[in-house]
Amino acid sequence: MLRQKRKEAGVSLTAMARELYVSKSHLSNVEAGRRPATVAIVRGYEDQLGPIGDDMLRRRDITHPRVMTADRPTLTELARSIDNGDPGVLATSPSSRTVDFFLAAKLTEPGIEHMREWVRTGRTSTLRANALAVLSKLNRAQDTALIIDVLETDQRVKFLSLVSEVSKLTQWDWDTAKQVVREPATAPDARKLAKALTKEVLLDNDAESRWCGAYLLKELVPVLGK
Structure with missing residues (x-):
């Protein structure tokens, strides 16, 4: 394109x-x-x-049944809403990678500051996870420590991010992705997942994907050894 x-x-x-x-x-x-x-x-x-x-x-998006998709005018309006301090549907619907990249490109500095606040204090885990995804797509060095700290301390956001990573890479249905995160031994094709995760770990422009990739690879080690 x-x-x-x-x-x-x-x-x-x-x-x-x-x-x-x-x-x-x-x-x-x-x-x-x-x-x-x-x-x-x-x-x-x-x-x-x-x-x-x-x-x-467009990227391969997560397989959540309620994943957020919208056309450009709707996303532009969402970006304006976020800039003004209203997260809108980010608080209730998992965002797609398309949405994450669009918002990362369109948000003004006030909107980005709101994301930094919501990733910590968002009233729903969905909002916190969505805010983290957008900050990661922005790829600003100043946000890396924040992204990692949230992934290590907010257990709900950690789970949602890990499930999204598995879902995105494998296109397995959402329930299967959740089960794999809870019990890596249940992965339908652990080696295929590990191969994809290896590439994520090497990404230099997405702290969330790097962290999730490394975490999931560690969890898969016992499975791959069988």
Whole structure:
């Protein structure tokens, strides 16, 4: 999608890389899907080329039956609501990766500050988990310690994050993902999950995924040894 939009606009890869202050080879890998499209890259493309279709931010989402999905206008309104201190549906519905990336790209500093507050004090575990996911997609070094501390101290958020990680990587149904987190030995394909988690541990732009990947790999060690 990124490459298509750039070519449609008549912008060369060299010129785009120069505008985004990244190497041409790195950007080529992003466009080819060999490296993740970070929030900064997404924002840079939209700044240069204008709004890009919703497909650009589409990732494999979690399999929760009530996962939040919405079109761009609705998400834009949600971002405004968050900027003004109202979490809206973030308090009640698990957010999708598409929503997380969109909010990470669109929230203003007041909205980001609200996320930092809600990840600690949100009235529901869903809100706290959603806030943590968005902060992780922002990939700001200043938030890494906060993200890790919440994962280590808020047991409900920890559980939701771990289940989301399993669900996202395997596309197993939500109940199966929950059972795997509770009892790793029940994983339908433990080696497949471990292989996917190994890649998550190496991500340099998502503290939540790194932490969850490392935690789950440790839990799977006894299972893999059988």
